[in-house]
Amino acid sequence: EIYRVTSEGRLQALEMGLQQLYQGTADADSLEVLRRETHSLKGDSRAVELEDIATIIQPIEDIIKEIQQQSLSFTPAVGDYLQQGFITIAQLVHSGTSGDPHGIDLDQVLEQVTITAVNLLAEASLVAPSDEIAVAPVHAAEEIAATETADLETASADYVSEETAGTETTGEETAGEDYTVPEETVAEQEDIASGQILDAELRDIYRTTSEERLQRLEASLLQLEQHPDDGQALSTLLREAHSLKGDARSAGVDDVETLAHALEDVLSSIQQQTLELDTTVSDRLYAGLDAIGIFVHEAVTGTPAQVDTEQLVQTLRATVPSDLAAETTTVVVPAPAIADEPLPAFDTRKATQTDTIRVQTRDLDALTTQTEKLAVTRIQISQTSVQAEQLLALWEEWKENKNTPQPAAAPSYEEQLENLILSLRSTVQANSSKLDLISDDLREQVRQLQLLPMATLFQPLRRMVRELAKAQSKTVNLILEGEETTAEKRLLEGIQDSLLHLVRNAIDHGVETSEERIAAGKPADATLRVKTYQTAVSLTIEISDDGRGLDTEKIKQTALKRRLHTAEELETMTVGQIQSLILAPGFSTRNFITEISGRGVGLDVVRSQVEKLKGAIQIESTLGAGCTFRLQLSTALSTANVVLAETEGMTFAIPIEFLETTLLLPPDQMAEQDTLVLGDQTIPVANLVDVLELSKSPIYDWVAQPSNYSGNARPCVVLKVGNDQAGFFVDRLLNHQEVVVKPMGSMLQRVRNVTGTTILGTGDVCMILNPSDLLRSLQQQPLIEPRTTPQISPRQKPTILLVEDSPPVQIQEKRLFEGAGYTVVTANNGLEGYNMLQTGGFDVVVSDVEMPQMDGFSLVGKIRQQREYDDLPIILVTTLDSDADRKRGADAGANAYIIKGRFNQEALLETLERLI
Numbered sequence: 001e002i003y004r005v006t007s008e009g010r011l012q013a014l015e016m017g018l019q020q021l022y023q024g025t026a027d028a029d030s031l032e033v034l035r036r037e038t039h040s041l042k043g044d045s046r047a048v049e050l051e052d053i054a055t056i057i058q059p060i061e062d063i064i065k066e067i068q069q070q071s072l073s074f075t076p077a078v079g080d081y082l083q084q085g086f087i088t089i090a091q092l093v094h095s096g097t098s099g100d101p102h103g104i105d106l107d108q109v110l111e112q113v114t115i116t117a118v119n120l121l122a123e124a125s126l127v128a129p130s131d132e133i134a135v136a137p138v139h140a141a142e143e144i145a146a147t148e149t150a151d152l153e154t155a156s157a158d159y160v161s162e163e164t165a166g167t168e169t170t171g172e173e174t175a176g177e178d179y180t181v182p183e184e185t186v187a188e189q190e191d192i193a194s195g196q197i198l199d200a201e202l203r204d205i206y207r208t209t210s211e212e213r214l215q216r217l218e219a220s221l222l223q224l225e226q227h228p229d230d231g232q233a234l235s236t237l238l239r240e241a242h243s244l245k246g247d248a249r250s251a252g253v254d255d256v257e258t259l260a261h262a263l264e265d266v267l268s269s270i271q272q273q274t275l276e277l278d279t280t281v282s283d284r285l286y287a288g289l290d291a292i293g294i295f296v297h298e299a300v301t302g303t304p305a306q307v308d309t310e311q312l313v314q315t316l317r318a319t320v321p322s323d324l325a326a327e328t329t330t331v332v333v334p335a336p337a338i339a340d341e342p343l344p345a346f347d348t349r350k351a352t353q354t355d356t357i358r359v360q361t362r363d364l365d366a367l368t369t370q371t372e373k374l375a376v377t378r379i380q381i382s383q384t385s386v387q388a389e390q391l392l393a394l395w396e397e398w399k400e401n402k403n404t405p406q407p408a409a410a411p412s413y414e415e416q417l418e419n420l421i422l423s424l425r426s427t428v429q430a431n432s433s434k435l436d437l438i439s440d441d442l443r444e445q446v447r448q449l450q451l452l453p454m455a456t457l458f459q460p461l462r463r464m465v466r467e468l469a470k471a472q473s474k475t476v477n478l479i480l481e482g483e484e485t486t487a488e489k490r491l492l493e494g495i496q497d498s499l500l501h502l503v504r505n506a507i508d509h510g511v512e513t514s515e516e517r518i519a520a521g522k523p524a525d526a527t528l529r530v531k532t533y534q535t536a537v538s539l540t541i542e543i544s545d546d547g548r549g550l551d552t553e554k555i556k557q558t559a560l561k562r563r564l565h566t567a568e569e570l571e572t573m574t575v576g577q578i579q580s581l582i583l584a585p586g587f588s589t590r591n592f593i594t595e596i597s598g599r600g601v602g603l604d605v606v607r608s609q610v611e612k613l614k615g616a617i618q619i620e621s622t623l624g625a626g627c628t629f630r631l632q633l634s635t636a637l638s639t640a641n642v643v644l645a646e647t648e649g650m651t652f653a654i655p656i657e658f659l660e661t662t663l664l665l666p667p668d669q670m671a672e673q674d675t676l677v678l679g680d681q682t683i684p685v686a687n688l689v690d691v692l693e694l695s696k697s698p699i700y701d702w703v704a705q706p707s708n709y710s711g712n713a714r715p716c717v718v719l720k721v722g723n724d725q726a727g728f729f730v731d732r733l734l735n736h737q738e739v740v741v742k743p744m745g746s747m748l749q750r751v752r753n754v755t756g757t758t759i760l761g762t763g764d765v766c767m768i769l770n771p772s773d774l775l776r777s778l779q780q781q782p783l784i785e786p787r788t789t790p791q792i793s794p795r796q797k798p799t800i801l802l803v804e805d806s807p808p809v810q811i812q813e814k815r816l817f818e819g820a821g822y823t824v825v826t827a828n829n830g831l832e833g834y835n836m837l838q839t840g841g842f843d844v845v846v847s848d849v850e851m852p853q854m855d856g857f858s859l860v861g862k863i864r865q866q867r868e869y870d871d872l873p874i875i876l877v878t879t880l881d882s883d884a885d886r887k888r889g890a891d892a893g894a895n896a897y898i899i900k901g902r903f904n905q906e907a908l909l910e911t912l913e914r915l916i
Helices: 002-023 028-047 051-068 076-098 106-127 140-159 162-169 183-191 200-226 231-251 254-271 279-301 309-319 322-328 348-352 361-401 413-449 454-471 489-510 514-519 552-561 567-572 575-583 603-612 771-778 807-819 830-837 856-864 883-892 905-915
Strands: 451-453 476-481 486-488 526-534 538-545 616-622 626-634 639-647 650-655 659-665 675-678 681-687 714-721 724-729 732-740 754-759 765-769 799-803 823-827 844-847 874-878 896-899
Touching: 002 028, 002 076, 028 051, 051 076, 051 106, 051 231, 076 106, 106 231, 106 254, 200 231, 200 279, 200 454, 231 254, 254 279, 254 309, 279 309, 361 413, 413 451, 451 454, 451 489, 454 476, 454 486, 454 489, 454 526, 486 489, 489 526, 489 538, 489 603, 489 626, 552 567, 552 575, 575 603, 575 616, 603 616, 639 714, 639 754, 639 765, 659 724, 675 724, 714 732, 714 771, 724 771, 732 754, 765 771, 799 807, 799 830, 807 823, 807 905, 823 830, 830 844, 830 856, 844 856, 844 905, 856 874, 856 883, 874 905, 883 896, 896 905
Parallel strands: 476 526, 650 765, 681 724, 799 823, 799 844, 844 874, 874 896
Antiparallel strands: 451 486, 526 538, 538 626, 616 626, 639 650, 639 732, 659 714, 675 681, 714 724, 754 765
16 A cells, blocks of 8 residues: 555656656756656565566666766657556556456566667767766765666665665655765765776675676577577677666766677667677677676776777777768778687686575565574473472472471472473473474575575576587587576586586597588587486486497596506496596506597596586496486585494494385395395395405494394395495394585595494484495495506606797796796707607607797608607697687697697696696
8 A cells, every 4th residue: 555655656756757858948956856866666566576667667667867877868669668667667566456357468578668768879979979978966865866766776675675665655755865975985986987986885886787798698699590580689788788888877987888888789789780699799699798797897896907998899889880980980990900819717616616695585584483483492491490499499399398298288399390300291392393393494484585596506507608609619518407496506606617528528528520520410500418316315417419329448548547447447447437437547548638628537526526526427328329427416415314324333324315125034045145136136245244344443343242133034225326226234223314514634534435424312423424435445446536547657758749839938937837846848949858858768749839940840740750769749839829820730740739828737737747
């Protein structure tokens, strides 16, 4: 009722102000009333959760502010736009307060309102470019404070409580009072055109809203690339670009405002069908989004952006058709030739690692209700102490008077004690039950608050797949399934890098080029599918491609070369075990290493990270048909559902998500057997105590108790990890319970067969077993751990021949290699390097490409002409960054191709370690 009355009053005031505009009698005060009432109506609507009204008001408010700042002239077209907007809002207000249907196509109305506003503002910019627009000098501090809140409120309202939002609706107060910028801060912001936003609260709001807008812009641009006729995606692009510009103007981030305005011009041309969205236009739009991301990062952290804004703006404006571009660039220096140089990409993954989670008010209300129940229960528990004192006093009285006869009518001390004890027990039991219920509800509600959709994790994948596929001249269709699935924020952040690496690995290693696919009888476009689904106890993420698949013979050869296993061990392994070898540290079948992937690192890190998240990684592959990586993660990071099992007097916890079944086997099925038939499958079995090698431990004799199973069936626990199963004999199965997981200490980061510990209700420490390790231990397959990687002996330092003609680069690289324990001999050009190589004693060659007398490509080719250097590792480190140059390096015989300025020191050292 309050909203209906205030909204009708605000709409009347807006109608009066519009009439003054038509009559030409509107002054600065009446324009301010128009702006304030529009803004307050938006705040009112959001406070009562009528978001559609608030969204429609936003572009109308922007138009009014442009009129107020004299950046836009009031014309009949502008008046009709405002009039129609007010009529639509009035209909929606009536529907929202009465329940009557409004009969309005909200999507269509929102699209029309946004596009019309963009076109009106674009027409205004032809006369007065945005960089010449100045804020009205009257009441500067109040204007900036109100404008900041107005433009930022669209995306930040979820962070404001209903009570705060509601203050916008009272009297003549402006919504700017929700967030007031101190006058000294405003003055400082007016003095700086770029750099960090000084006000902390504004900085946090601007960071959050800008990152969300950039995500939506990037996702919509990707959608529009794939579906050029998607009007909704184009409408979202226009709306978000316009809002991004308004946010930047409010926060004083001029570079973002300028770039967003240029993006608007390009998008408007696409909307008006005067410009086609081709690869060049898309690349320039992405470059603009990346630059905006960098400037946003500068605004919230103070880190210099190092981006040429003028060059990029001119590039974007040159994209617009000449008739529009000629008018929009009349006040700037003529644009130079467009180079389209790549910008440093803004890392969109930062957007998922946010410090905030949006919480619905009803969820906070539910938590408040639970805390109130907890307070009541606490008071009731405190009463038990009174009952305990009464019990103790009665006990003392009975001891003093037990030999004194009591009146026959009075209850005996025994009866009184019994009544008090029964009452105390009843109270304790009731309070205990209440605490259990409340704590369970609280834990579940808090867990629900921490859930985020998988779309948050998937968001960076679309852009990454596009860029990597383009860089490698491949066509990849990315299919994302299960984006609506939810998981804990910690889990998503913990698995994010692993997911990105697996996707990158699939494009670089697994997917073929279109020509290779056609030759193999496949569709020219590869398919990369990322799928997620949830069970009661785990979250599963599958990364599948229809590419080359894993070549087990190549994997065997690499394992032999790296001395991970002997030929005899490899012959006894299953296909799944051989495929799992790619998870070894430094393992790679790739012969040519680039900075994208193939440095021999990554998949072992993925395995380690998955295991830290109490999960397992499985691999399924068919040569020539594709490969699937399946990550099975526990949804509870701090707790675990386990089955407690006892063997030889020791208790162990087994994660229930890997428990396939339990069996009771009679002695005749246990004697002298190492396999068990389960259904139609034969699985290996063993005593758990033997697999854990506890019988060899000195502690075994201290804790073990002799077992006696004469004629009794014995429990067998069957575990399943991926497609592998195995059975483990134990003495007793105790129970199933939820336990709190305690991580291993720093000195026990990776203990075989153990994933963590817990403390049982008895106070005993219990080890939580690692099912993946147990299966490998049972199969007598050595764990793939870093310690199995051959280490370089410090007494035999490998010698590097460094061929580099630039003295500064040569000095830096020489220091890097010597600091890592290598011996370095330098040469100043290719010919000198080749002659020095003939002296012998070198373990690797690191060479530049562009050098006098003999370049790096020629040097590599000349070295490979001699058979004695067939196995000599050669690394090219250069500034040449084209696919053709990489191909020349590979064809010449180089083992790795690293780009100067892009590689990090760790990457180069890791490449060296792998190749030597």
